[in-house]
Amino acid sequence: MSNGKLLIINGPGLSDLSDHNEVANDDLSLSVIEQKCIETSGEFGLEVDFRQNDDESELLRVLVYDNSNFDAFIINPAGLSKSSFIDYDAFSAAINKITNQGKPVIEVRIENIFIQGSSKPLRGNDSGVGLVSGLGKYGYVLAINSINKKLSNN
Amino acid sequence: MNIYVINGPNINLLGTREPEIYGKETLEGISKECQEKASKVGHSVKFMQSNYEGEIVEWIQDAIINKVDAIVINAAAYTHTSIAIHDALKSYSGYKVELHISNPHLRESFRHVSFISSAVDSVVAGLGPDGYIQVIDLLSELPIKVN
Numbered sequence: 236m237s238n239g240k241l242l243i244i245n246g247p248g249l250s251d252l253s254d255h256n257e258v259a260n261d262d263l264s265l266s267v268i269e270q271k272c273i274e275t276s277g278e279f280g281l282e283v284d285f286r287q288n289d290d291e292s293e294l295l296r297v298l299v300y301d302n303s304n305f306d307a308f309i310i311n312p313a314g315l316s317k318s319s320f321i322d323y324d325a326f327s328a329a330i331n332k333i334t335n336q337g338k339p340v341i342e343v344r345i346e347n348i349f350i351q352g353s354s355k356p357l358r359g360n361d362s363g364v365g366l367v368s369g370l371g372k373y374g375y376v377l378a379i380n381s382i383n384k385k386l387s388n389n
Numbered sequence: 390m391n392i393y394v395i396n397g398p399n400i401n402l403l404g405t406r407e408p409e410i411y412g413k414e415t416l417e418g419i420s421k422e423c424q425e426k427a428s429k430v431g432h433s434v435k436f437m438q439s440n441y442e443g444e445i446v447e448w449i450q451d452a453i454i455n456k457v458d459a460i461v462i463n464a465a466a467y468t469h470t471s472i473a474i475h476d477a478l479k480s481y482s483g484y485k486v487e488l489h490i491s492n493p494h495l496r497e498s499f500r501h502v503s504f505i506s507s508a509v510d511s512v513v514a515g516l517g518p519d520g521y522i523q524v525i526d527l528l529s530e531l532p533i534k535v536n
Contacts, residue, residue, distance in 0.1 A: 341516070349506030356494045358501070365520075366492050369511030370527070377527045381516045384523075 237389070239280060241382060242305040243272055243375070244294055245287040246313035252345070263345070268372045272309075275376050279383040281307075298329040307339040307382040309375060312357065331362040339385045341365035341378040390431070390458045390528060390535050394423060394521065395448050396438035397465035403490075403518075410491050414518045426522050430529040442467055442474065449477035456536040459484040461524050468493065468503045478508040484533040486524050489514035 245265065252263045269285045276283045284305070288294055294312075302308075310330070334340050340363070347369025348354040356366055365381065367374040396416065399406060404415035420436040427434040435457075439445050445464065452460055460481060464474055468489070478485055485508070492515030493500035506512050513520050 347506070347509070347511055349503065349512060358494055362495055363515065364492055364495060365513075365515035366494065367511075367513050367516075368506075369509075370513075370531070373527055373531055374511070376530065377513065377523050380526065381519060381523050384519055 237306055237386070238282075238304075239386070240282045240284065240305045241276055241307045241309065241379070242297070242301070243283060243285045243309040243311075244297060245285075245311045246294060247289045247291060249287050249311060249313045250289070263372060268345075268375055271372045272375050272379060275379045276383075279379070281379070281383060281386075295326055295329060298326070298333065302329075302333050302336075302338075305338070306386060308333060309341050309343050309378050309382070310357075311343050311345070313354075327357065327362075330357070330364060334362045334364060337389070339365070339382045341367060341381065343374045343378050344368040345371055345374065390433070391455070392427065392432050392434045392459045392461060392525065392528065393448060393452050393457050394420075394434055394436045394525075395445055395460060395462045395464075396436075397445060397463060397467045398440040400463060400465050401438050401440070412490065412517055419518045419521055422518075423521050423525055426525050430526060432525060432529065434525065442471055445471075446473050446477045449474070449481055452483065453481050457483055458535050459486070459528055459533065461486045461488050461521065462505065462509070463488045463490070463521075464505050465489075468505050469500055471504055475504040475508045478505065483536075484528070484531070485509035485511075486528075487512045487514075488520055488524060490517055490520065491515055 272283050272285055330340055342357050342364055367378050401416055403411055404413055423434050423436055437448055467474055487505045487509045513524055
């Protein structure tokens with residue numbers, strides 16, 4: 236069932252972005268990102284549910300139980316993928332289940348995590364998750380553009 | 390904005406090479422779409438592919454000499470082996486995007502290490518051939534320095 240709904244979930248620590256160096260060094264906050272996401276999605280007629288949660292098990296619950304309510308997913312796992320309290324395999328399995336339904340899932344990272352070196356990207360089997368790293372708030376824009384194209388081709 | 394799109398080994402086989410991973414679209418098709426998108430948003434794109442590491446290094450050096458504004462590089466298998474391409478990219482001060490059609494981090498462990506990622510500004514992977522188009526489109530929105 237297609238409903239044009241996009242879930243954007245931001246993981247632990249992303250409520251405060253004051254120490255992030257934005258691409259253009261302009262002030263970055265989660266509400267700036269949210270606004271950009273709503274604008275971009277609105278151009279395509281997509282509805283956005285934008286969330287941030289420091290509770291890792293809540294993120295897993297959303298992916299496992301709420302996934303049928305959405306057509307596409309953008310995940311910024313932030314601290315989650317570095318050292319997680321929850322079972323990382325459970326997190327990957329939940330994502331695989333979503334991609335197996337043919338729904339787009341894109342991991343978005345604000346900074347280029349490969350320069351920073353402190354976080355690792357999501358790993359797993361060949362589940363078709365996209366990765367956008369280092370584009371600041373524009374990474375979310377690129378991910379939404381890509382999702383829109385995928386959804387309109389389905 | 391002047392952009393080099395540089396493609397590495399085996400990408401000339403797109404469309405026939407493991408289409409379940411890389412899709413059915415050919416490199417010519419992607420190149421054409423990139424050119425169309427570029428002319429729409431006012432970019433000039435030079436689209437290249439080589440199976441030779443040294444040639445890719447020389448193209449990056451060309452980009453330095455010609456003051457190209459941005460490089461989009463899909464170094465393919467050289468991503469995981471080439472310190473020479475890493476060094477060349479380090480010497481280039483324009484905007485750099487590492488691009489992959491599939492997401493290497495979800496594939497064999499020998500693809501989990503990239504010598505390119507730490508030498509570029511951003512990484513886009515796993516969005517299929519559309520990734521090229523999305524990056525070229527977004528470059529016009531990014532607040533980057535243009536020569």
